[in-house]
Amino acid sequence: MELGWLLWGAAVLLLLHVLMGLSPAVNFALRIGFYSFLCLLASALTAPVCLLVNGGRTVKNMRIIRAVVRTFKYFFGLRFEVKGLENFKVEGPAIIVSNHQSILDMMGLMEILPDNCVQVAKKELMYAGTVGLIIYLGGVIFINRKSTTDAKMVMAEVAKSMTADNVKVWVYPEGTRNCTGDLLPFKKGAFHIAVQAQVPVIPVVYSSFTSFYNPKTKLFTSGKIKVEVLPPIETKGLTSDDVSDLTDRCFHTMRETLFRLSGRPSESKKSS
Ligand SMILES: CCCCCCCC/C=C\CCCCCCCC(=O)SCCNC(=O)CCNC(=O)[C@H](O)C(C)(C)COP(=O)(O)OP(=O)(O)OC[C@H]1O[C@@H](n2cnc3c(N)ncnc32)[C@H](O)[C@@H]1OP(=O)(O)O
Numbered sequence: 001m002e003l004g005w006l007l008w009g010a011a012v013l014l015l016l017h018v019l020m021g022l023s024p025a026v027n028f029a030l031r032i033g034f035y036s037f038l039c040l041l042a043s044a045l046t047a048p049v050c051l052l053v054n055g056g057r058t059v060k061n062m063r064i065i066r067a068v069v070r071t072f073k074y075f076f077g078l079r080f081e082v083k084g085l086e087n088f089k090v091e092g093p094a095i096i097v098s099n100h101q102s103i104l105d106m107m108g109l110m111e112i113l114p115d116n117c118v119q120v121a122k123k124e125l126m127y128a129g130t131v132g133l134i135i136y137l138g139g140v141i142f143i144n145r146k147s148t149t150d151a152k153m154v155m156a157e158v159a160k161s162m163t164a165d166n167v168k169v170w171v172y173p174e175g176t177r178n179c180t181g182d183l184l185p186f187k188k189g190a191f192h193i194a195v196q197a198q199v200p201v202i203p204v205v206y207s208s209f210t211s212f213y214n215p216k217t218k219l220f221t222s223g224k225i226k227v228e229v230l231p232p233i234e235t236k237g238l239t240s241d242d243v244s245d246l247t248d249r250c251f252h253t254m255r256e257t258l259f260r261l262s263g264r265p266s267e268s269k270k271s272s
């Protein structure tokens with residue numbers, strides 16, 4: 001009986017292995033499926049731990065979540081090469097902005113996430129099953145991207161509370177995933193918060209995934225990701241009139257860094 005199950009298991013594994021070798025599309029779907037499964041399962045197991053240890057929704061849960069997510073990279077053969085971590089050592093709150101390529105970014109995020117740091121996320125993620133629950137417990141700030149007025153109100157609250165609570169806030173200023181090896185134009189919310197709270201902006205750049213991950217061509221293999229934490233950009237004394245300049249400055253610094261880390265020659269004529 002048990003031998004029968006073992007044989008079945010082996011046959012299924014063999015079949016999957018053959019399929020993965022045969023068709024990149026199947027390989028891709030299986031790997032993404034496995035990633036989603038891993039996220040859902042790990043969240044289901046981690047949520048009770050968060051509740052027991054910290055009692056509810058708090059940024060302290062991020063330490064537990066971070067420890068769990070940091071193990072994920074081994075399943076996918078991903079390696080991170082991190083530079084500039086000392087730039088996170090600013091006293092007190094800050095806005096961290098980074099490029100957003102894929103759902104796989106959660107691994108890169110947790111790889112370097114400093115203590116007392118929450119992320120801004122679209123509110124739809126709250127309903128992603130156990131993943132939504134774990135994100136909620138971690139203290140993530142949810143915004144309604146369809147209503148700029150709503151989002152701005154939430155962001156203004158964040159600007160007020162981040163200094164009092166001494167938290168850093170991580171925003172993906174492109175506002176959506178983008179796996180083209182370039183940046184989308186930045187939305188301004190993150191920079192408004194930084195100026196309103198008079199806290200520095202710390203840009204973080206992940207090299208392009210396109211060499212090992214591309215949903216269009218169904219590519220998903222192991223790979224190396226270079227990460228660079230750039231020096232903080234101070235906002236002391238800046239007003240809302242300076243937000244556009246601050247956004248541009250950050251965008252150009254990050255775009256140059258992205259191209260450098262991804263080994264792509266920068267094209268100075270094709271800007272913004
Ligand atoms: C244990 C195992 C666990 C396993 C599972 C893993 C779990 C991991 C755990 C935990 C990690 C959780 C991680 C979650 C990650 C989620 C990622 C996402 O969801 S990314 C999508 C959401 N993020 C954003 O969208 C970015 C933020 N967006 C913005 O900041 C936008 O600016 C926004 C929404 C506020 C407005 O967007 P607009 O599309 O309307 O565009 P605009 O151009 O920025 O704004 C329009 C006008 O409003 C002004 N404005 C914007 N914000 C303002 C403000 N705060 N105050 C005043 N004016 C503002 C601007 O200056 C602009 O005006 P003028 O064109 O300059 O005249």
Ligand SMILES: CCCCCCCCCCCCCC(=O)OC[C@@H](O)COP(=O)(O)O
Pocket residue numbers: 035036039040102103104105106122125127128129131175176177178
């Ligand atoms: C029952 C629901 C199944 C849920 C499967 C869980 C999959 C793991 C997800 C990990 C968190 C991913 C966070 C993320 O990267 O969200 C994407 C948004 O930022 C950007 O949204 P979009 O590009 O505009 O759609």
